[in-house]
Amino acid sequence: MATKKKTVSADSSNPMDTLVNLWPYMWPSDRLDLKMRVVWATVFLVISKFVLILVPYFFKWATDALNGKLDMVGLLPTFLLGAVVLVVLYNLTRIAQVGLNQLRDALFASVGQYAVRQLAYRTFVHMHQLSLRFHLERKTGGLSRIIERGTKGIETIVRFTILNSIPTLIEFLLTAAIFWWSYGFSYLAITAFTVWAYIWFTIRASDWRIGIRRAMNDSDTDANTKAIDSLLNFETVKYFGNEEMEAKRFDQSMERYEKSATQVWTSLGWLNFGQGVIFGVGTAVIMVMSALAVQSGQQTIGDFVFVNALLMQLAMPLNFIGFVYREIRQGLTDIEQMFDLLEVEAEVVDCPEATPLVIGQGAIAFKDVHFHYDPERPILKGISFEVPAGKTVAVVGPSGAGKSTISRLLYRFYDVQQGSITIDGQDVRDVTQKSLRSAIGMVPQDTVLFNDTIAYNVRYGRPGASDADIEQATEIAQIGHFIKELPDGYGT
Structure with missing residues (x-):
């Protein structure tokens, strides 16, 4: 608590x-x-x-x-x-x-x-x-x-x-x-x-x-919200040609x-x-x-x-x-x-007895997991599956079926309402969030970059990484040659 x-x-x-x-x-x-x-x-x-x-x-x-x-x-x-x-x-x-x-x-x-x-x-x-x-x-x-x-x-x-x-x-x-x-x-x-x-x-x-x-x-907050949201979704606004609509919404807030x-x-x-x-x-x-x-x-x-x-x-x-x-x-x-x-109290917190996650084989198990964002609309209804160590498991389904929710629960962005999620037998609710997230690598479906250099964004996964580590990572990802050809290289 x-x-x-x-x-x-x-x-x-x-x-x-x-x-x-x-x-x-x-x-x-x-x-x-x-x-x-x-x-x-x-x-x-x-x-x-x-x-x-x-x-x-x-x-x-x-x-x-x-x-x-x-x-x-x-x-x-x-x-x-x-x-x-x-x-x-x-x-x-x-x-x-x-x-x-x-x-x-x-x-x-x-x-x-x-x-x-x-x-x-x-x-x-x-x-x-x-x-x-x-x-x-x-x-x-x-x-x-x-x-x-x-x-x-x-x-x-x-x-x-x-x-x-x-x-x-x-x-x-x-x-x-x-x-x-x-x-x-x-x-x-x-x-x-x-x-x-x-x-x-x-x-x-x-x-x-x-x-x-x-x-x-x-009114100031509303106007700033509309301006930031519109600029963050600049590409979408252009796709649909809604510049005039966005300007009108912003002007209505500024009028108030x-x-x-x-x-x-x-x-x-x-x-x-x-x-x-x-x-x-x-x-x-x-x-x-x-x-x-x-x-x-x-x-x-x-x-x-x-x-x-x-x-x-x-x-x-x-x-x-x-x-x-x-x-x-x-x-x-x-x-x-x-x-x-x-x-506002944090929804997900470490329990007083939380210990660092200890990785052995890296086996993941979902056991009778129930979860909903809204009680009126359950997302996961008693789902159970295992990801054995060293194996690859794909989760498929239509939009809204809960695919992204599974990864969010594994990361403990939310806690399950019923059932459990374990890594090598350790319930993720019993380990510290920092140790849990540091042990998982995530490649999101949307490209998310900070407004900084390429080197900063690559190093973000491990802030203490050296320049040599960054170059090695980009070579493995097969983008090292492309980055080096840029005018500012890793400083782009």
Whole structure:
């Protein structure tokens, strides 16, 4: 019985649940170097936010200095020098903050890419562990698109959850504390309400857009499936002159994609507009309060500038909150099908006591074998026969009689429902699949070649074969002379 690995829930609406499941990939137990990168990235993240808070302070002090309202007697020799120094410090602080952010991103880059690589590798391996039935029932183009989008979705979730969600929270808390400490509870209350309304609207609008995104993804998958299938069967399309029909089928899928994609961008426009209105109203209220306080002498021009700069500074992470939430939700939408694939259990697995196949004479026996792909249509109904060692046995019959099925059962692409298949008395279900398949040579009725060189395709049966082995094999197959006459020889 295969052990079912824990995977991320595709239906999870809580990004933290996804983060918990992805954490082993971002904090790998066997990679101390990546762990240290996470630690240092976090340190620089926190430092950058404290540095960022200094930016509007230097702006405020510089404004008050220019207005003659800054009391820094004994610290700076002249009014002009004080303003100049503060302006320089203001810009140096901005540069330092940008540098810290870039350093943070650079440190975390290899961590995020490691997570993407490991999950992509796991998916690739899992696809090869699934049964032939699964791959015959799936469409190659759609499957490749699901994996492609899922891999990108993983990178999105890893990067935006760590590098944007936490910094935004830190910055909001610092901004709220400054408003409360410096200007009173009313400023804090309006800021908090504005942020709450902004986030609430963003979440509601983003949830609405998720359905549109799913429809776009389905259309994209369908279009890619039709394109890949048509190109893989290029010769058949030409035989029947169905180029126009294939183009029409593809265009129908792209038409649905066009409609969904247009809705995605239109809905994004409404989302951005709504966010702008909410934050604009909140900013206007706070700026009017500060302007009135300046007129009454309770605040300076520097305070007015400071409040505006702090709000504008808060607008960027707030915009990131909407962007991050949208990206994470869309990332979850993109990877949900990929995680569904990871949850598909292999139909044919090695039993816990499986041992390598031991070849003696190589005698094969089918004993009362029953098999069906669909219970409503049995294929093999109690078939029994033997292939003695060193003998040749031909299996003949009309299409659909089960000739190919016999070879697939011998390879254990499927398991029999009743009876047994043995090699030298060993049931194929009791030996490892790798040892079983490595002992059998198959010449398929359809020519199947990888899009690579002749040498690669010949060597595929034994990856460790030397060039001399390849030449010997082609000579035995009576194609060696033909290959050598090609312009690129075995490199063709």
